[in-house]
Amino acid sequence: xxxxxxxxxxxxxxxxxxxxxxxxxxxxxxxxxxxxxxxxxxxxxxxxxxxxxxxxxxxxxxxxxxxxxxxxxxxxxxxxxxxxxxxxxxxxxxxxxxxxxxxxxxxxxxxxxxxxxxxxxxxxxxxxxxxxxxxxxxxxxxxxxxxxxxxxxxxxxxxxxxxxxxxxxxxxxxxxxxxxxxxxxxxxxxxxxxxxxxxxxxxxxxxxxxxxxxxxxxxxxxxxxxxxxxxxxxxxxxxxxxxxxxxx
Amino acid sequence: xxxxxxxxxxxxxxxxxxxxxxxxxxxxxxxxxxxxxxxxxxxxxxxxxxxxxxxxxxxxxxxxxxxxxxxxxxxxxxxxxxxxxxxxxxxxxxxxxxxxxxxxxxxxxxxxxxxxxxxxxxxxxxxxxxxxxxxxxxxxxxxxxxxxxxxxxxxxxxxxxxxxxxxxxxxxxxxxxxxxxxxxxxxxxxxxxxxxxxxxxxxxxxxxxxxxxxxxxxxxxxxxxxxxxxxxxxxxxxxxxxxxxxxxxxxxxxxxxx
Numbered sequence: 001x002x003x004x005x006x007x008x009x010x011x012x013x014x015x016x017x018x019x020x021x022x023x024x025x026x027x028x029x030x031x032x033x034x035x036x037x038x039x040x041x042x043x044x045x046x047x048x049x050x051x052x053x054x055x056x057x058x059x060x061x062x063x064x065x066x067x068x069x070x071x072x073x074x075x076x077x078x079x080x081x082x083x084x085x086x087x088x089x090x091x092x093x094x095x096x097x098x099x100x101x102x103x104x105x106x107x108x109x110x111x112x113x114x115x116x117x118x119x120x121x122x123x124x125x126x127x128x129x130x131x132x133x134x135x136x137x138x139x140x141x142x143x144x145x146x147x148x149x150x151x152x153x154x155x156x157x158x159x160x161x162x163x164x165x166x167x168x169x170x171x172x173x174x175x176x177x178x179x180x181x182x183x184x185x186x187x188x189x190x191x192x193x194x195x196x197x198x199x200x201x202x203x204x205x206x207x208x209x210x211x212x213x214x215x216x217x218x219x220x221x222x223x224x225x226x227x228x229x230x231x232x233x234x235x236x237x238x239x240x241x242x243x244x245x246x247x248x
Numbered sequence: 249x250x251x252x253x254x255x256x257x258x259x260x261x262x263x264x265x266x267x268x269x270x271x272x273x274x275x276x277x278x279x280x281x282x283x284x285x286x287x288x289x290x291x292x293x294x295x296x297x298x299x300x301x302x303x304x305x306x307x308x309x310x311x312x313x314x315x316x317x318x319x320x321x322x323x324x325x326x327x328x329x330x331x332x333x334x335x336x337x338x339x340x341x342x343x344x345x346x347x348x349x350x351x352x353x354x355x356x357x358x359x360x361x362x363x364x365x366x367x368x369x370x371x372x373x374x375x376x377x378x379x380x381x382x383x384x385x386x387x388x389x390x391x392x393x394x395x396x397x398x399x400x401x402x403x404x405x406x407x408x409x410x411x412x413x414x415x416x417x418x419x420x421x422x423x424x425x426x427x428x429x430x431x432x433x434x435x436x437x438x439x440x441x442x443x444x445x446x447x448x449x450x451x452x453x454x455x456x457x458x459x460x461x462x463x464x465x466x467x468x469x470x471x472x473x474x475x476x477x478x479x480x481x482x483x484x485x486x487x488x489x490x491x492x493x494x495x496x497x498x499x500x501x502x503x504x505x506x
Contacts, residue, residue, distance in 0.1 A: 050377050074383045085378035087370075089293075099382045102285070149382075 007056035018213030034210035078150035086134035093130035176202035299401030310409035314416025338417035352455030364484035367467025402456025462488035
């Protein structure tokens with residue numbers, strides 16, 4: 001279980017997070033929604049330790065994340081970045097097997113490659129893709145490779161940062177279905193950042209809305225449409241008028 | 249007047265802060281050099297990129313510089329009947345100064361910019377964050393192999409540049425200035441001392457370290473977007489070139505001041 005309590009983060013005068021309290025139960029798929037610039041990615045990076053919060057606590061299974069052994073802590077995570085963040089200089093299979101060729105999870109090269117090819121198959125990519133470089137792939141294929149890399153070491157927790165941004169609706173649907181299948185199949189805890197409502201409905205078991213640096217609303221996805229919160233209603237229906245200013 | 253002094257003070261403080269940040273970055277990198285894990289594949293790749301692929305540009309620079317040096321020394325030396333010292337001065341000039349400095353500057357232009365652009369792009373496309381989430385320290389994976397490779401390969405490039413530069417001088421001496429080939433080479437070999445070449449190689453190692461350090465530092469601290477990466481690249485080339493020239497003067501003082 002991941003618990004955030006009173007998390008604050010500012011960049012100069014820009015107070016991005018102003019006391020975020022959020023609990024992500026084990027095995028749940030939590031989707032964080034909110035407008036651009038509301039600190040969704042910063043929140044995710046705070047949990048991973050890529051950004052240090054100014055104050056507040058973040059715990060994983062009851063232990064403060066800053067006190068975990070760093071490598072052991074990160075070994076439990078997989079992450080799909082918004083732009084896939086594949087390493088240009090490495091072949092596709094080397095990207096997928098990156099964690100499996102270094103550190104505590106290191107395996108023989110042939111075994112790492114076999115696992116990478118299997119994970120690529122899991123996300124709908126054939127073995128012929130394995131020896132290409134990321135620059136030779138389309139955006140949708142890169143996202144799938146990023147997804148394969150995120151699940152390569154069978155992590156307990158997977159983060160998805162805007163997994164469908166920049167993809168056409170069909171490819172978005174494919175990625176959403178893959179994420180749903182993988183998370184269900186692996187029994188992993190998932191945290192997804194998106195403002196794509198079709199992703200929310202396809203992926204989430206719980207939803208949290210971030211606005212004004214705090215969690216404005218959180219609850220099961222089934223209750224999202226019925227909530228009277230005007231911020232949530234404006235966001236999920238994409239209305240220009242409402243409490244969230246359209247010019248920010 | 250007060251405002252002018254305040255502005256000057258801010259500039260000095262900012263410069264000192266930059267020096268401090270670079271020094272801390274260098275110390276951190278050196279600390280990582282001494283502790284495992286070590287990434288042999290990345291080191292091998294960096295050796296090829298920094299050393300092997302820089303050889304043509306260093307060779308071209310050296311051969312033309314050696315040739316021009318021979319012409320200048322002959323023209324200048326003839327004014328006081330010292331035209332015959334061309335082989336010796338070309339050799340000492342290439343080995344002590346021009347080989348390491350021009351080699352270092354050419355590597356700075358080619359390698360420092362490329363390292364800063366590559367790492368800067370990795371930063372803005374979240375590849376550095378991805379490395380961290382994959383339990384890989386970016387300092388160890390990206391900086392250490394490049395620093396080691398540059399420190400070890402630039403002296404080799406300098407040695408190659410020295411030889412090619414001296415050959416350029418010999419070529420011009422024999423074909424244009426009517427020197428006897430055998431006596432030109434004999435004068436060169438007899439005159440050069442170990443430390444003439446050794447000092448140049450030490451300079452090469454220092455310049456290689458500077459080139460990779462500046463490339464990695466500015467890449468790792470690149471701002472967002474194409475403009476940020478462009479600025480990082482420019483800063484890497486300018487700072488490494490200036491530092492090479494400053495370090496060259498300091499090392500020359502240390503090695504050769506009476």
